[in-house]
Amino acid sequence: MKLYLDFEPCQECNTMMKELSSPEMLFADEKTRSDESAKFLRHLTYNHNEVVQAVMEDLPKQKKDQEFEFFK
Numbered sequence: 587m588k589l590y591l592d593f594e595p596c597q598e599c600n601t602m603m604k605e606l607s608s609p610e611m612l613f614a615d616e617k618t619r620s621d622e623s624a625k626f627l628r629h630l631t632y633n634h635n636e637v638v639q640a641v642m643e644d645l646p647k648q649k650k651d652q653e654f655e656f657f658k
């Protein structure tokens with residue numbers, strides 16, 4: 587699942603996003619990658635609650651759009 591977030595990343599966010607998209611991470615095993623993503627999500631939950639809020643509000647909307655596409 588891809589999320590497009592519109593928010594102001596802090597220093598820590600930038601570091602983690604860089605780590606997540608680094609070549610080392612791209613070739614890391616599944617567990618390391620999911621650990622890193624979980625760490626980032628946890629940081630978002632605690633430090634950028636507005637992002638989590640926005641994602642939660644956006645999810646049902648996205649699902650509806652998909653269903654609409656399906657029935658067209």
Ligand SMILES: [Zn+2]
Pocket residue numbers: 595596597598599600629633634
């Ligand atoms: Zn941050």
